[in-house]
Amino acid sequence: MEIASTQELLRDLERQPMRVQLHITELEEAIAWCMDEIHRLAQAGENQRKIQLVAIEYRARLLLERWTKRNLN
Numbered sequence: 001m002e003i004a005s006t007q008e009l010l011r012d013l014e015r016q017p018m019r020v021q022l023h024i025t026e027l028e029e030a031i032a033w034c035m036d037e038i039h040r041l042a043q044a045g046e047n048q049r050k051i052q053l054v055a056i057e058y059r060a061r062l063l064l065e066r067w068t069k070r071n072l073n
Contacts, residue, residue, distance in 0.1 A: 001033045003052055010059045020067040027060045034060070 009030070013020050020027070034057035041050040 001030060003049075003056065006030050006033075006056050006060075010056065010063065013063050014059075017063070017067065017070075020063055024064065024067075027064050030060045031057055031064075 009023065009026060013023060013027075034053045038050055038053050038057070041047075041053070
């Protein structure tokens with residue numbers, strides 16, 4: 001995965017939340033990828049990229065949470 005393509009996917013899904021259902025697997029993979037990379041970068045001391053990944057992970061989690069809550073109501 002790449003930061004730019006993941007950010008683009010998140011932007012698209014934030015604009016069109018109805019499409020989240022079609023991309024749940026991609027969101028979950030992005031979250032797992034971010035978690036792995038954040039852990040690796042924390043050990044390497046690369047803070048700038050780590051901050052970007054934390055933001056991506058947070059946005060992806062928010063999209064999933066909003067979609068889940070909306071479908072429960």
